[in-house]
Amino acid sequence: MALVATAETTRKLDAHALRADFPIFEQRPHGKPLAFLDSAASSQKPRQVLDAMTTFYETSYANVHRGVYELAERATAGLEHARERVRAFLNAPDAREVIFVRNATEGINLVAYGWGLKNLGPGDLVVVTELEHHSNFVPWQYIAGKTGAELRMIPLDEHGELELSALDAIAREGNVKLVATGLVSNSLGTINPVSKLVEWAHEQGAIYVCDAAQGAPHTKIDVQALGVDFLAISGHKMCGPSGASALWGRTDLLLAMDPFLTGGHMINSVRLEKTTWGELPHKFEAGTAPMAEAVGLGAAIDYLEAIGLDAIEAHEHELAAYALGKLAEVPGIQLYGPPANRRAGIVSFNIEGIHPHDVAQILDMQGVAIRAGHHCCQPLMQKLGVAATNRASFYLYTIPEEIDQLVEGLHTVRKVFA
Ligand code: 7TS
Numbered sequence: 001m002a003l004v005a006t007a008e009t010t011r012k013l014d015a016h017a018l019r020a021d022f023p024i025f026e027q028r029p030h031g032k033p034l035a036f037l038d039s040a041a042s043s044q045k046p047r048q049v050l051d052a053m054t055t056f057y058e059t060s061y062a063n064v065h066r067g068v069y070e071l072a073e074r075a076t077a078g079l080e081h082a083r084e085r086v087r088a089f090l091n092a093p094d095a096r097e098v099i100f101v102r103n104a105t106e107g108i109n110l111v112a113y114g115w116g117l118k119n120l121g122p123g124d125l126v127v128v129t130e131l132e133h134h135s136n137f138v139p140w141q142y143i144a145g146k147t148g149a150e151l152r153m154i155p156l157d158e159h160g161e162l163e164l165s166a167l168d169a170i171a172r173e174g175n176v177k178l179v180a181t182g183l184v185s186n187s188l189g190t191i192n193p194v195s196k197l198v199e200w201a202h203e204q205g206a207i208y209v210c211d212a213a214q215g216a217p218h219t220k221i222d223v224q225a226l227g228v229d230f231l232a233i234s235g236h237k238m239c240g241p242s243g244a245s246a247l248w249g250r251t252d253l254l255l256a257m258d259p260f261l262t263g264g265h266m267i268n269s270v271r272l273e274k275t276t277w278g279e280l281p282h283k284f285e286a287g288t289a290p291m292a293e294a295v296g297l298g299a300a301i302d303y304l305e306a307i308g309l310d311a312i313e314a315h316e317h318e319l320a321a322y323a324l325g326k327l328a329e330v331p332g333i334q335l336y337g338p339p340a341n342r343r344a345g346i347v348s349f350n351i352e353g354i355h356p357h358d359v360a361q362i363l364d365m366q367g368v369a370i371r372a373g374h375h376c377c378q379p380l381m382q383k384l385g386v387a388a389t390n391r392a393s394f395y396l397y398t399i400p401e402e403i404d405q406l407v408e409g410l411h412t413v414r415k416v417f418a
Contacts, residue, residue: 011311015399018307021046022397032367035402040186040214040346040393041371042236045300049239052299053292064291065265065282079291082298083281086246089301090231091222096280097254099247100294104213105135107232107247108180110284111209112139114257115230116178122148124177127170127206129154129162130383131185131192134376136211140180150174154181156383160188160337167200176204183215187375187391188337189320189346191219198227207253213237217395218316218344220309223248235293240300244293247284254280261286304396312396316345319394323347323403330410336384345394348375351410354417356388362416366409368402 019025024044025034036044062072064079080095087095101107116139120126126140130153144151152170155163162181170176179201184191194210201208212221213234223231230253235245249257259266259277266286268276277283304312321340324347327333332352337343351359356372363370371391374381381387392406 011308011314013307013311013315013396015315015397018046019397019399021048021303023047023050025397029367029369030365033401033405035366035368035405037368037370037392037394037398037402037406039217039395039398040237040391042242043217043239043395044397045241045296046239046303048303049241049296049299053241053296056292056295061292064289075291078295079289082244082294085298085301086233086248089216089221089305090233090246090248091224092248093224094251097248097251099249099254099281099284100289101232101245101247102243102290103236103245104211104232104234105139107230107245108136108209108211109139110247110260111230111232111249112143114260114284115207115253116140116143116149117147118256118258120144120147120149120177123175124149125152125170125174126150127152127154127176127179127201129181129192130156130379131160131162131188131190132180132182132377132379133186133211133213134378135213136180136182136209137379140178149177153379156380159339159342160185160190161342162190162192162197164193164196164200171204176201176206178209179204179206180209180211182211182213183221184212184218184344184346185337185377185380186214186346186393187348187377187380187389189343189348189393190338191215191342191344194226194228202227214344214346217304217312218309219313229253235297235300238300239303240297241293244290244297246297251280254284259283259286263287265289307396313344315396315398316394317341317343319345319398319400319403320347322400323392323394323406326403326407327410330407331414333410336389345398346391347393348389348391350386350389351413354413356390358417359390359410359413362413363406363409366405366412368406368409370406 060074207229210231216233217238263286360372
């Protein structure tokens with residue numbers, strides 16, 4: 001098949017060639033080529049990332065920030081180089097604003113506890129959307145409950161896009177203190193108008209928290225251009241290893257916040273009467289850092305930037321358009337979410353009369369890995385009126401043949417259940 005090149009695209013990636021970087025594709029599950037269509041849950045890792053981590057373990061491993069010996073200094077330099085790579089990736093003003101966390105969930109919880117507990121109270125509103133992943137919903141619901149603040153949801157329209165006309169009515173209901181939304185929906189692929197949301201949040205005197213777990217792998221992020229106050233990324237969804245992600249926050253906000261986790265490394269001085277907190281970013285990095293993992297994340301950023309985020313984004317749009325077109329030909333299919341040009345490489349669907357788990361299980365026998373369930377988006381599932389969907393998600397190494405394999409697999413699923 002031929003993919004349609006978008007007019008704006010300057011660089012085009014060669015997914016067939018890039019696959020050679022990913023050892024996982026060497027295997028043949030159930031004797032079939034692996035069609036890995038679950039990158040939104042976690043991406044595969046290129047050899048470049050695995051090698052960077054192995055080299056770090058083999059040549060530069062020691063605990064960071066503590067030793068005066070050369071090895072510890074080299075390990076510290078590795079970690080701090082990775083921090084600088086994340087800073088540049090997000091165009092953050094200062095590397096001290098980049099805090100290493102285990103995952104995006106921890107980054108969002110850090111803000112919920114560190115900022116929310118201190119700044120929210122009765123009469124305040126925390127605004128999220130019906131699209132949110134539980135990681136950007138439950139922490140806010142929980143902290144609102146603890147502080148007496150209330151949660152409000154920006155509703156979705158029939159395309160699965162935010163109904164911004166609802167914002168004024170929300171503002172009339174109370175004191176909007178915090179707005180937290182995703183950049184890209186993990187279920188529908190919807191790309192949210194973050195700049196508009198930031199502008200509205202700031203007009204209300206609120207801060208804006210961006211869950212960029214799905215946005216960062218897909219599109220170039222510039223925290224200064226977006227104007228966000230906090231932004232969480234998920235390293236394992238953008239070719240990095242599990243265990244190292246980052247939260248970026250504005251210096252003034254981070255300085256005024258309470259720490260999230262306390263203990264070793266995050267202190268300035270510890271006395272019987274009182275402990276004082278360390279400088280940024282250490283105040284928020286209690287305990288031993290995910291050192292090798294952070295080095296892996298830095299290598300993942302090198303890898304993504306060498307390909308080009310613009311090329312990755314264009315590739316995903318092409319795949320989404322191709323998949324939506326091919327899937328629409330499957331009888332009894334219900335597709336969810338916006339048109340291809342307004343979504344990332346994520347497609348959710350249901351096949352009439354067949355439970356998503358049955359669909360996914362039969363597809364597995366054909367080498368096709370997709371996800372079935374609520375995708376940690378139960379409020380969205382409620383809105384769609386379903387308990388679960390099937391979800392295929394794409395990344396820089398996804399090739400159209402994998403989508404063909406999915407569509408063929410779905411015809412088999414229908415035969416089995418006929
Ligand atoms: N936010 C969004 C939008 C996500 O998609 C996810 C994970 C998270 C936050 C949490 O990220 P983590 O780094 O804490 O793991 N999404 C999914 C998914 O769609 N299927 O499995 C995990």
